[in-house]
Amino acid sequence: xxxxxxxxxxxxxxxxxxxxxxxxxxxxxxxxxxxxxxxxxxxxxxxxxxxxxxxxxxxxxxxxxxxxxxxxxxxxxxxxxxxxxxxxxxxxxxxxxxxxxxxxxxxxxxxxxxxxxxxxxxxxxxxxxxxxxxxxxxxxxxxxxxxxxxxxxxxxxxxxxxxxxxxxxxxxxxxxxxxxxxxxxxxxxxxxxxxxxxxxxxxxxxxxxxxxxxxxxxxxxxxxxxxxxxxxxxxxxxxxxxxxxxxxxxxxxxxxxxxxxxxxxxxxxxxxxxxxxxxxxxxxxxxxxxxxxxxxxxxxxxxxxxxxxxxxxxxxxxxxxxxxxxxxxxxxxxxxxxxxxxxxxxxxxxxxxxxxxxxxxxxxxxxxxxxxxxxxxxxxxxxxxxxxxxxxxxxxxxxxxxxxxxxxxxxxxxxxxxxxxxxxxxxxxxxxxxxxx
Numbered sequence: 001x002x003x004x005x006x007x008x009x010x011x012x013x014x015x016x017x018x019x020x021x022x023x024x025x026x027x028x029x030x031x032x033x034x035x036x037x038x039x040x041x042x043x044x045x046x047x048x049x050x051x052x053x054x055x056x057x058x059x060x061x062x063x064x065x066x067x068x069x070x071x072x073x074x075x076x077x078x079x080x081x082x083x084x085x086x087x088x089x090x091x092x093x094x095x096x097x098x099x100x101x102x103x104x105x106x107x108x109x110x111x112x113x114x115x116x117x118x119x120x121x122x123x124x125x126x127x128x129x130x131x132x133x134x135x136x137x138x139x140x141x142x143x144x145x146x147x148x149x150x151x152x153x154x155x156x157x158x159x160x161x162x163x164x165x166x167x168x169x170x171x172x173x174x175x176x177x178x179x180x181x182x183x184x185x186x187x188x189x190x191x192x193x194x195x196x197x198x199x200x201x202x203x204x205x206x207x208x209x210x211x212x213x214x215x216x217x218x219x220x221x222x223x224x225x226x227x228x229x230x231x232x233x234x235x236x237x238x239x240x241x242x243x244x245x246x247x248x249x250x251x252x253x254x255x256x257x258x259x260x261x262x263x264x265x266x267x268x269x270x271x272x273x274x275x276x277x278x279x280x281x282x283x284x285x286x287x288x289x290x291x292x293x294x295x296x297x298x299x300x301x302x303x304x305x306x307x308x309x310x311x312x313x314x315x316x317x318x319x320x321x322x323x324x325x326x327x328x329x330x331x332x333x334x335x336x337x338x339x340x341x342x343x344x345x346x347x348x349x350x351x352x353x354x355x356x357x358x359x360x361x362x363x364x365x366x367x368x369x370x371x372x373x374x375x376x377x378x379x380x381x382x383x384x385x386x387x388x389x390x391x392x393x394x395x396x397x398x399x400x401x402x403x404x405x406x407x408x409x410x411x412x413x414x415x416x417x418x419x420x421x422x423x424x425x426x427x428x429x430x431x432x433x434x435x436x437x
Contacts, residue, residue: 011072014038047182069324094276102296115270218279247342248307310341310406338406358427368423
């Protein structure tokens with residue numbers, strides 16, 4: 001029987017996420033194989049794109065069986081690497097160019113402007129290494145800057161004046177090449193249009209400030225057919241910069257969800273995106289009723305998997321697997337044990353580094369698991385760590401733990417979260433003088 005199973009290779013494989021993958025309804029029809037493990041390609045100081053691609057090619061080429069699909073749920077560099085490998089091995093996937101039109105923030109804005117100018121904020125590009133960068137700005141203060149390629153709000157700054165900009169540029173110049181250089185390795189493998197000019201992974205995009213309630217339709221296009229399987233609320237904390245939780249189902253009015261879905265389809269068709277999954281983030285300004293495109297992610301989000309599992313009875317990996325195989329996903333709604341679910345980000349709000357002197361221990365985690373069996377916790381900060389050792393943080397806070405919580409109502413879910421974090425104590429002390437950089 002085992003030899004008839006389809007072989008699915010997971011780019012960014014780890015035990016935690018495979019637990020979600022094997023919960024899809026027909027998981028016994030597939031064999032899931034590591035292509036590269038998560039710790040090999042995600043949250044690394046050095047990415048070594050060509051080396052990792054060659055290792056993946058050897059895994060696929062030496063496999064004694066059919067290679068039926070490659071899936072991934074991580075951002076950079078997994079998603080563009082998957083597109084490259086699928087192209088080489090004749091597997092279904094969006095093209096590398098379509099993936100980059102989503103994730104290269106400048107290229108993406110150019111495409112969005114063609115399809116939906118009314119929903120595209122004003123933008124311009126900056127070379128942080130250009131001594132005259134400040135003089136070449138075409139936006140008025142305030143605005144937001146971020147790298148052409150980044151994730152998790154890393155190196156994203158609100159800029160209110162020239163002093164803010166100069167201060168941000170100094171930080172960015174020290175750190176941008178960590179992702180910018182390997183992203184350029186990916187760009188070298190794509191057919192890039194002349195309109196991009198010299199704008200590569202070590203450039204910045206500056207964008208007009210946009211505000212409102214944030215929602216994210218998640219779905220897929222397969223053989224030209226567009227589908228959405230859910231809309232997530234992306235709730236920011238009181239600082240209006242850092243994410244507090246990813247909540248499902250969305251509480252936004254259905255007409256707004258429908259408008260966002262229509263915009264998503266229009267833009268993805270402009271991009272030429274097919275045979276792949278996506279989630280697209282929007283701001284809805286309630287006063288003006290405007291919808292603004294924030295960004296496009298050409299993949300499912302693993303940050304949404306728990307929510308779909310709790311509410312709908314299956315994770316979004318169900319969609320990723322079947323889209324990659326070219327057959328019909330069997331995603332159904334409302335079959336989960338709860339009506340509401342969210343991934344919360346427990347944060348420590350500071351821009352100062354510190355040492356974690358206390359973190360939840362095994363006994364506290366066990367007591368939480370006993371009290372709330374549905375709740376799942378992933379600790380990011382552990383006793384003895386420096387906060388700066390937690391990878392890929394925004395500039396305004398540190399994520400100490402991811403806390404996945406579900407409830408019968410939104411109120412029930414929020415109450416469960418408040419109780420859950422009482423089992424998750426953290427304490428900090430300043431860095432010793434000799435360790436301060």
